[in-house]
Amino acid sequence: xxxxxxxxxxxxxxxxxxxxxxxxxxxxxxxxxxxxxxxxxxxxxxxxxxxxxxxxxxxxxxxxxxxxxxxxxxxxxxxxxxxxxxxxxxxxxxxxxxxxxxxxxxxxxxxxxxxxxxxxxxxxxxxxxxxxxxxxxxxxxxxxxxxxxxxxxxxxxxxxxx
Amino acid sequence: xxxxxxxxxxxxxxxxxxxxxxxxxxxxxxxxxxxxxxxxxxxxxxxxxxxxxxxxxxxxxxxxxxxxxxxxxxxxxxxxxxxxxxxxxxxxxxxxxxxxxxxxxxxxxxxxxxxxxxxxxxxxxxxxxxxxxxxxxxxxxxxxxxxxxxxxxxxxxxxxxxxxxxxxxxxxxxxxxxxxxxxxxxxxxxxxxx
Numbered sequence: 001x002x003x004x005x006x007x008x009x010x011x012x013x014x015x016x017x018x019x020x021x022x023x024x025x026x027x028x029x030x031x032x033x034x035x036x037x038x039x040x041x042x043x044x045x046x047x048x049x050x051x052x053x054x055x056x057x058x059x060x061x062x063x064x065x066x067x068x069x070x071x072x073x074x075x076x077x078x079x080x081x082x083x084x085x086x087x088x089x090x091x092x093x094x095x096x097x098x099x100x101x102x103x104x105x106x107x108x109x110x111x112x113x114x115x116x117x118x119x120x121x122x123x124x125x126x127x128x129x130x131x132x133x134x135x136x137x138x139x140x141x142x143x144x145x146x147x148x149x150x151x152x153x154x155x156x157x158x159x160x161x162x
Numbered sequence: 163x164x165x166x167x168x169x170x171x172x173x174x175x176x177x178x179x180x181x182x183x184x185x186x187x188x189x190x191x192x193x194x195x196x197x198x199x200x201x202x203x204x205x206x207x208x209x210x211x212x213x214x215x216x217x218x219x220x221x222x223x224x225x226x227x228x229x230x231x232x233x234x235x236x237x238x239x240x241x242x243x244x245x246x247x248x249x250x251x252x253x254x255x256x257x258x259x260x261x262x263x264x265x266x267x268x269x270x271x272x273x274x275x276x277x278x279x280x281x282x283x284x285x286x287x288x289x290x291x292x293x294x295x296x297x298x299x300x301x302x303x304x305x306x307x308x309x310x311x312x313x314x315x316x317x318x319x320x321x322x323x324x325x326x327x328x329x330x331x332x333x334x335x336x337x338x339x340x341x342x343x344x345x346x347x348x349x350x351x352x353x354x355x356x
Contacts, residue, residue: 005186005351031189031349032218060309062316064252073252075314102286103220108345112220112286114305125252127307127316133282162189162218162349 009033011156017042017148021141021155028105028135030159035099035139039153041089046144048080049099051111051136055079058131061113067122081130082144083115087122089143091150095119105135187212189349195224195341198333199348205328209295212352217304217332219287220347225275225339229312232337233287234267235321237300237329241266246322253315267335268321271306275339278311284345294329 007030012021026033035049050059057079065072065086072086089095097117103109113128130136141155187208190199204215217235225231236245247268248261273285289304300323307316334348 006182006184031347060314062253062307062309062314064250064257064316064318071257073257073316074255075253075309100286100288102218102288103284103347106220106345109220109282109284110280112284112307112309114286114288114307116305125305125316125318127286127309129283129309160218160351161186162347 005161007159007161009157009159011154014039014149014151014153016151018153019142019148021149022138023157024138026137026139026157027159028137030105031103031162032160033101033104033136034158034160035101036156036158037097037099037141038094039089039155040091040094040150041143041147042091042150043145043147044088044090045147046082047084047089048082048142048144050080050140050142051130051132052134052138053140054132059128060131061126061128063124063126065122065124081113081128083126084117085124085126087117087119087124089147090119093120101136107133107135109133111136183354185352185354187350187352189347192342192344192346194344197341198335199342201332201350203330204332205295205330208352209328211354213293213355214353215291215294216351216353217287217289217291218349218351219289219334220284221287222274222276222284222343222346223336223339224341224343225336226277228338229275229278229310230272230308231275231339233270233273234335234337235270235289235302236267236333237323237325238327238331239333240323240325244324246324247319248321249317249319251315251317253313268302268323269319270304271317271319272308272313272315273336274308274310276343283310291329296328297326299324299326300329
């Protein structure tokens with residue numbers, strides 16, 4: 001029997017500006033999380049996410065990026081997952097990012113992430129592996145430089161049942 | 163009109179259960195090893211209700227002679243050379259594409275094998291099957307990635323099954339390894355026609 005599946009957990013809409021966004025107390029009752037980001041920032045910047053306030057150097061990711069200047073791919077090990085890496089947030093063009101976190105509450109696996117980030121002049125696919133078996137209970141969304149998310153930026157977290 | 167599936171469109175889905183158009187149909191989670199995964203009776207059970215299907219997979223296989231092991235998908239138990247597949251691969255600092263026709267299956271991804279990868283390294287795959295029950299050739303697209311000890315990649319694959327029959331069976335299997343291992347998860351979702 002089919003099961004209703006796709007639940008909105010929380011939405012945050014920026015009023016004025018916000019230096020970062022946090023989703024906390026994420027329930028462990030879903031199988032996957034999907035984070036949808038739509039926004040602009042006060043200046044051009046990469047953007048990233050971090051799980052469980054963990055700033056350890058254990059976020060692996062690779063990107064396939066296509067922007068006006070060319071195509072790029074790289075492997076990075078960092079203290080956060082830069083979901084907007086070559087396709088950066090900006091003050092003028094809205095970025096849309098869809099970040100899928102599979103088996104986020106399973107404690108027998110590292111956490112794996114698939115993301116797609118798009119702007120009017122570029123697109124990138126990324127995969128990330130967070131080298132932790134802890135269930136993800138919080139997500140911090142932030143930027144590389146001293147920027148802020150601007151008025152009207154929207155961040156929505158969904159949960160998928162399995 | 164159903165919302166198109168997948169990573170390109172999840173922003174359009176959502177909402178509470180009362181308005182859900184995207185529903186879980188079946189899940190298989192392995193507690194031991196298994197050579198292949200089959201979802202069957204699909205057209206009978208879902209053909210009149212769902213327009214598109216999505217597979218959400220977390221996989222790892224028992225291959226021991228390499229770090230990665232492709233995952234294959236077949237329809238209606240057809241192992242003839244009736245499939246085409248094309249992939250965009252990003253990793254090791256470069257982008258590349260591969261493709262071939264007259265194949266016996268569609269690739270979904272390179273996948274974590276047990277050889278050099280820690281036991282908790284699995285591969286995420288999200289694959290969309292568009293119009294699986296309609297009388298036209300079937301297409302699949304998948305995004306996936308593997309970040310393991312000897313393989314770093316993000317992949318975008320598409321495939322075609324040159325058959326107009328409604329899909330009744332989906333089979334997933336490793337290319338090289340004998341089995342999927344414990345902990346693998348295979349979930350099938352559907353997007354409603356109306």
